[in-house]
Amino acid sequence: MDLPTEFNSIDVILPDLTRLFGNRLSLDTEVLEAHGHDVSRHDTQPPQAVIYPLQTEEVAAAVKLCHDNRVPVIPFGTGTAVEGGVVAVHGGLSIDLTHMNQILAINVTDADAVVQAGVTRYQLNDALQTGNTGLIFTVNPGADASLGGMAATRASGSSTVKYGTMRENTLALTMVLANGEIIRTGSRARKSSAGYDLTHLFVGSEGTLGVITEVTVKLYPEPAQISSAICPFDSIENAVNAVLEILAAGIPVARIELLDEVLIDAVNRYSGLDNQLTPTIFFEFHGSQDHVTEQTQLAKQIAAKHGGSAFQWAVDQQQRERLWQARYDSFHAVMALRENAAGYVTDVCVPVSKLAQCFLEAKRIVSEASLPAPVFGHVGDGNFHVVFPLDPDNPAELEEVTGYHQQLIDMALAAGGTCTGEHGIGIGKRKALRQEFDNAVDTMQQIKRALDPHNIMNPGKVV
Numbered sequence: 001m002d003l004p005t006e007f008n009s010i011d012v013i014l015p016d017l018t019r020l021f022g023n024r025l026s027l028d029t030e031v032l033e034a035h036g037h038d039v040s041r042h043d044t045q046p047p048q049a050v051i052y053p054l055q056t057e058e059v060a061a062a063v064k065l066c067h068d069n070r071v072p073v074i075p076f077g078t079g080t081a082v083e084g085g086v087v088a089v090h091g092g093l094s095i096d097l098t099h100m101n102q103i104l105a106i107n108v109t110d111a112d113a114v115v116q117a118g119v120t121r122y123q124l125n126d127a128l129q130t131g132n133t134g135l136i137f138t139v140n141p142g143a144d145a146s147l148g149g150m151a152a153t154r155a156s157g158s159s160t161v162k163y164g165t166m167r168e169n170t171l172a173l174t175m176v177l178a179n180g181e182i183i184r185t186g187s188r189a190r191k192s193s194a195g196y197d198l199t200h201l202f203v204g205s206e207g208t209l210g211v212i213t214e215v216t217v218k219l220y221p222e223p224a225q226i227s228s229a230i231c232p233f234d235s236i237e238n239a240v241n242a243v244l245e246i247l248a249a250g251i252p253v254a255r256i257e258l259l260d261e262v263l264i265d266a267v268n269r270y271s272g273l274d275n276q277l278t279p280t281i282f283f284e285f286h287g288s289q290d291h292v293t294e295q296t297q298l299a300k301q302i303a304a305k306h307g308g309s310a311f312q313w314a315v316d317q318q319q320r321e322r323l324w325q326a327r328y329d330s331f332h333a334v335m336a337l338r339e340n341a342a343g344y345v346t347d348v349c350v351p352v353s354k355l356a357q358c359f360l361e362a363k364r365i366v367s368e369a370s371l372p373a374p375v376f377g378h379v380g381d382g383n384f385h386v387v388f389p390l391d392p393d394n395p396a397e398l399e400e401v402t403g404y405h406q407q408l409i410d411m412a413l414a415a416g417g418t419c420t421g422e423h424g425i426g427i428g429k430r431k432a433l434r435q436e437f438d439n440a441v442d443t444m445q446q447i448k449r450a451l452d453p454h455n456i457m458n459p460g461k462v463v
Contacts, residue, residue, distance in 0.1 A: 003448065003455040003463070007072050007090050010048035013065045017051060017093075020061055024052040024099070035076055035086065035094040039143075041342045041390055041398070042084030042427055047074055047094035054099055056174055056182055056213040063211060064180025066093055072456050073178075075207040077149030078120065080141075082345045083426025085153065085206050089460030095211060097148055104214065108133050111219040112171060112188055117148025117212050128219065135219040138163035141422065142331075148212040154204030156422040158327075161247075161380030162254040162286065163220060165422070170203050174214035178452035188216055201447070206424050207458035209451050223254075223286035227296045228320035229313035230283070231303045232276040236260060236363060239279045240356035242306040243379050247352065249302065251295050255284035256380035257327050260363065263334070263374035267326040270333035275326055276310065281379075282327045283313075284320075330376060334387045337372050341389035344401050348412035349383040349421025358415050359384060365407045370400060383421035409435065425462045433462065 010017075017025050026032070027049055036046030053059045066073045072092025079086055088094060100116040103124065107113070115124060122144045124137045139150060140157040149155075151173065156165035163169070172186030186192070186199035202209055233239035239258055246253060259267075259282070264275050281303070285295040292315070300311045314320050321328075335341050350358045359375065366373035366386055377384025386408065388401045409419045409432050419432035434441050444463045448455070 003445065003459070005090065005455065005459065006070070007092065007456070007459070008070045010071055010091065010093060012069045013071055014049065016065050017049065017062065020058065021051045021053070024054075026050045026052075035074075035079070035096065036088050038079045038081045038084060038086050039343065040082040040084050040426075040428070041344045041392065042087055045087045045089055047088035048091045050076075050094045050096050052096050052099045056176065059095060059176045059211050059213050060180045060182050062093065062095060063176050063178065066456050067179050067454060070454055070456065072459050073211070074458050075148075075152065075211045077118065077146035077152070078143065080143035080145050081149065081153055081424065081426065082343070083420075083424050083428045085424060085426040085458070085461055087427060089427070092456070097146065097211075097213070100213060103127050106131065106133060107188070108135065110188060111135055111221070112216055113137070113219055114214060114216045115147055116214055118146050120144045120146050121150070134222050136222045137217060138220050139166055139169055147215045147217060151203050151212055151215050152205065152207055153424040154422070156378075156383070158255045158257055158378055160378060160383070161256055162252060167200060167203055169218045170199060170215060171218060172216035173199050173202055173212055175202055176211040176213055178210060178454070178457050186216065204424070206426065206462050208448060208462050209457060225287060225289040225292040225315060226254075226320065227285045227292045227313055227315050228283065228323045229285075229296055229299065229311060230275070230280055230323050231300075231308040231311045232278045232280045233303075233309075234278060234307045236279045236359055237356050238307040239281050240359055240379065242303045242308055243281065244352065244355070245302050245306070246299050247380065249298065251298050252285070252287070253283060253295070253299070253380055254286040255282070256378075257282040257376065258359070258379040258384070259326060259330065259376040260374055262372060263330055263376050264326065266333040266337055266372070266374060267329050270336045271325055271329045273326055280326070281308070282324055284324075330374075331387065334372065334374055334389050338389040338391065340392075342392040344388040344390045344398075344405070345423065346386045346405050346408050347383070347420050347423040348408050348417060349381070350412050350415045350417030352380075352382045354415040354417070355379060355382050358411055358417070361411050362386060362408055365411070366404055369404060371397065373404070378421075381421070382417065427461060430462065
């Protein structure tokens with residue numbers, strides 16, 4: 001049975017929204033347009049109104065109005081996702097949570113923090129540093145995303161290999177359900193066997209089951225020493241084999257990234273760098289000074305064994321950032337390859353044992369593409385990407401790239417992997433979700449119907 005797709009216009013609740021939010025309600029065309037897209041290739045579809053709540057109770061009041069009057073609700077964080085999760089497919093109300101940006105508690109002894117959903121990861125880490133807590137928040141999706149959005153999309157990033165994703169680092173949530181009811185899931189305890197694990201049902205639900213308004217996250221001790229290193233290889237296969245041996249040796253790498261020669265060339269031109277035009281691994285190690293030195297040297301030895309050359313490493317922050325600049329600038333470097341390009345970002349994840357095979361197969365799949373197609377990723381956990389700088393006004397290019405994307409998904413699923421390691425489903429991967437899980441998607445839809453029978457929560461996404 002399909003989910004409902006008949007909704008009412010925002011007009012039926014505008015007087016009530018105006019009364020509740022005053023000048024924190026916007027109908028401005030530019031504001032609506034800005035809330036109708038993320039950084040993906042998906043076309044802008046604006047909501048009919050945007051509100052800026054300050055507390056959970058205001059979110060609940062707005063959602064209840066929408067529930068009672070069948071008006072769609074689209075939660076909005078920083079808009080930095082890449083699968084169209086904030087696109088207002090059916091119009092409705094965008095709930096912008098960026099004004100809910102209070103850090104509610106930092107518990108140093110327990111190494112956790114309670115924050116409103118609009119707090120960004122940079123904001124939290126700045127507060128941890130300013131307060132001399134000796135703690136850091138580790139999930140790093142690249143952009144300065146909000147923690148509510150990161151929980152909603154089950155975000156991860158380059159530090160996952162050591163610290164895990166938002167799934168492992170979210171302890172508790174405050175949620176507004178589709179009927180406006182407020183619930184709290186989880187606790188600050190590090191383990192529990194109490195009832196259903198609702199926290200991790202909502203983590204990754206992409207706004208389709210409710211609105212996340214508060215998040216309790218794990219923190220970690222700030223490393224006494226950080227070492228960064230880069231190492232070029234003569235082939236993708238040798239680079240990946242070096243990664244596999246480093247992981248098998250139990251070396252606790254904090255970050256390990258692989259950029260192919262196409263991307264190295266792009267970032268050299270974009271950032272004025274002179275990296276060798278070969279596949280290159282970027283490392284980062286965290287720990288005590290002695291342990292970091294030992295880890296770096298062991299990695300260097302294994303890299304050399306697999307043909308790695310010109311191994312460079314540094315502990316000084318400025319030098320570390322210089323070594324990692326190519327990775328930091330990757331997306332912008334690809335976009336700079338073509339004027340006014342839109343990024344078509346693919347995202348698959350495979351078992352690490354299949355990484356070399358799948359990375360090479362990905363290179364083969366995109367080798368005949370009519371536009372540049374660099375392959376890179378978080379190879380420590382098997383997650384990698386191809387980014388195509390797409391002409392958004394060229395339907396033939398979109399069709400071509402969509403075909404390559406489907407081949408990458410087919411390859412990942414055949415290897416026992418997933419259609420998305422970190423970017424989520426949104427609009428763009430709904431068919432891939434069905435391909436991956438088949439009738440298990442029916443179970444997801446049953447959960448959706450139970451919690452949101454009118455389908456007002458981010459309709460048109462995920463299931």
